[in-house]
Structure formats: C-alpha cells, structure tokens
Amino acid sequence: MLEQSIVAHPVGRLGGKLFPALYVAPLVPIEQPSFSEIRGALVALAATQRDTEDLLKQSDQALLDAGERAKMRERFIAVLGHDLRNSLQSIGFGTYQLRQTVADAPSTDAIARIERSCGRMTELVQNILDFARGRLGDGIPLSLRQEDGLADELRHVIAEVQSVYAERDISSDISIVFPVTCDRRRLAQLLANLLTNAVTHGAADQQVKVRIHSCDKTFEMSVTNGGPTIPADRLARLFEPFSHGADNTQDPGLGLGLYIAAEITKSHGGTLTVSSQATQTCFTFRMPMPTLEVQEDKQVEPSGEQLLFR
Known part of the structure; x- marks a missing residue:
C-alpha cells in the first residue's frame, strides 16, 4: 500500500478570514515549479482579485442607484396622488353645488355621471397614495x-x-x-x-x-x-x-x-x-385586542368618504 502524507494549508477568504484546507496526497516526489511559473500564477491571481473587487463595486453602486430611483419614483407618485386628490375634492364640491341649483332630468343625470367618475378616480388616487406610503416605509397611517x-x-x-x-x-x-x-x-x-x-x-x-x-x-x-x-x-x-x-x-x-x-x-x-x-x-x-388603553389619534389622516377598492 502506497504511503500517504497529509498537508494542511490555510486558505484566505474575503474579509481576511482564513480556513484550513486538508489535502491527502501520495508520498511521491513533487516537481517544483519554476520562478517564472510562480510569478505568472501570482499575476493571474492578482488580476482575478482586482476584477472581482471592481465587479463588487459596480454591483453595489447599481443597487444603490436602483434604490434611489425607486424612492424618487414612489415619492413622485405620492406627491402626484396628493395633488390629484385635492383637485378631485374641488370637482366633488362643485358638483354638489350644481346639484342644488338644477332640477331638470338631463342636468341631474349629467351631474350623477360626473359624481360617479369622480368617485372612481378618487378611489384610484387613494389606492396609489396608500401604495406609495407602504412602499416608502411609512406604513399606512392610523387614527386609533x-x-x-x-x-x-x-x-x-x-x-x-x-x-x-x-x-x-x-x-x-x-x-x-x-x-x-x-x-x-x-x-x-x-x-x-x-x-x-x-x-x-x-x-x-x-x-x-x-x-x-x-x-x-x-x-x-x-x-x-x-x-x-x-x-x-x-x-x-x-x-x-x-x-x-x-x-x-x-x-x-x-x-x-x-x-x-x-x-x-x-x-x-x-x-x-x-x-x-x-x-x-x-x-x-x-x-x-389591546389590554391597555391607547392614546387617541396615534396618527391622523384627513377623513373622507368610504370608498370601495379593487
């Protein structure tokens, strides 16, 4: 049976940590590499390490840029939704005033169609606002x-x-x-x-x-x-x-x-x-069900008509 020898050599990992590697090798003469071969291997290893570091930096920057773009997009959605809701509230108030001044059937039907469309648009805007709040990490505000x-x-x-x-x-x-x-x-x-x-x-x-x-x-x-x-x-x-x-x-x-x-x-x-x-x-x-009484108005949001969400 051929005799064997056990060789242990530490292997470096990213972050400077080391772990031992065990090798079982037959006890035979090992041909020593030349100086030029060692130098070539070291140069290749250094190049690979540099490429890996560059790729990691590029990946980190890409993730950071994507996160910033997502936050800007969601903030834009939130601001747009808020402004649209204010405009829709004005339209709703205007149709309410019109309803008090007209009595003929065609005008009443037209006002009803405007109110239904306004309600549907308000529903969509409220959904967008709630979505933006959730995605931006603020959560949906409560009034407990x-x-x-x-x-x-x-x-x-x-x-x-x-x-x-x-x-x-x-x-x-x-x-x-x-x-x-x-x-x-x-x-x-x-x-x-x-x-x-x-x-x-x-x-x-x-x-x-x-x-x-x-x-x-x-x-x-x-x-x-x-x-x-x-x-x-x-x-x-x-x-x-x-x-x-x-x-x-x-x-x-x-x-x-x-x-x-x-x-x-x-x-x-x-x-x-x-x-x-x-x-x-x-x-x-x-x-x-809480066992302790909570303070009212944990976080207040303007009240509005209850809408159906789909």
Missing part, C-alpha cells in the same frame, strides 16, 4: 380609538358592496361584544377590499359569507367565497402590489386592494391569511 360603533360601520360597508353588486348573495354574521381599539375607517376599507375581491373573483352563483366576531383577546374578520382552488403559485403572490386575483376576470382596478389590506393589517399589528380549498377561498384578518 376605542370604537363602540364598529359593527355599524362594517354593516354599512357590506350594504354598500351589496348595492354595487346587487345580483350577488352576501350574508353576514357580526358579533362584536367589546369595544375595539382600531382605526375604524381603515378596518372598513380592509373589509371593503376583501369583500370586493370576493364578489369580483368568486363564483357568481355562490354565496359570499362575511363573519366578524370579537372576544376579550381577539378580533377576527373573515370573508369566504365559492370557486375553484387558487393555484399555489398565485396564492403566494396575492398580497403583492398589482396582483389581479386568482382567475382570469377582467378586473378594471389597479390590483392594489389585497396589498393595501395587508398593509392595513400590518399597521394594526394583526395577521391576514388566505386558505383555498377545493370549493372555496377564505381570507381571515385577526388582531389582538
């Missing part, structure tokens, strides 16, 4: 209060969605026993997003079920719709921005509804999960 009338607010949302989708069957089971510390308007927006998603993408011939319950420790709100199972790859992307649901429905919205619902959940310290079985899909929002 202990709410005794949350159930009525959520019933109003359900009635509003039902009026828009009059052909759909929507059932509700609401039991809120304790006051809920939350931003009532934002939870209403969250429910509107989930419910609109359900009636838009769920099976049209099956009932949509809303269940809202609370106890002394947990507040839970779920929306269930019928329909086929959502594929796993789509399920993983549902809460990403510009996602258009689980089917091929021609959704006219921006695809921000579920993303904004997830951001509202995050701001409330809750969880938003989705389960999709063979015949139904269920979105569930859960939030712990």
